[in-house]
Amino acid sequence: MGREGRPLGARTVDELLERVRARIDRLQPAEAARRLADGALLVDIRPVELRDRDGEVPGSVVVDRNVLEWRPDQASPYRIPEVTGSDLEVIVLCNQGYSSSLVADTLRSMGLRRAVDVIGGFEAWVALGLPVVGVARTDAVA
16 A cells, blocks of 8 residues: 555556646636637536536537547447547536546547636536526436
């Protein structure tokens, strides 16, 4: 066993995020909105409960986290047509900007070399007053 009772080589989530974020680019929400307007693909990985409660970014594509790796894979029968090639800029959006970093790194390892994430996630997007649609329910539980 290593430090703090963890197996040797095991990392904390903070250590993992630090390593991942050294490999990816991260965007402020306003820059992500500009790139979305310029043709980047924004992939929303937030759970349905959060999307129902808080709304969605117009023009985003929702991909559930548990199937994410299959959707952009050009060899997968479950791929989404919005992923047109490895040169596509993919912006990953989660709720607070943590899991999106991990996903952007995964997408890069799958060949989507322009995958990035949004610093602060959807919460930062909303805080800047950027567009949101579909805020219809206030009783959803996240």
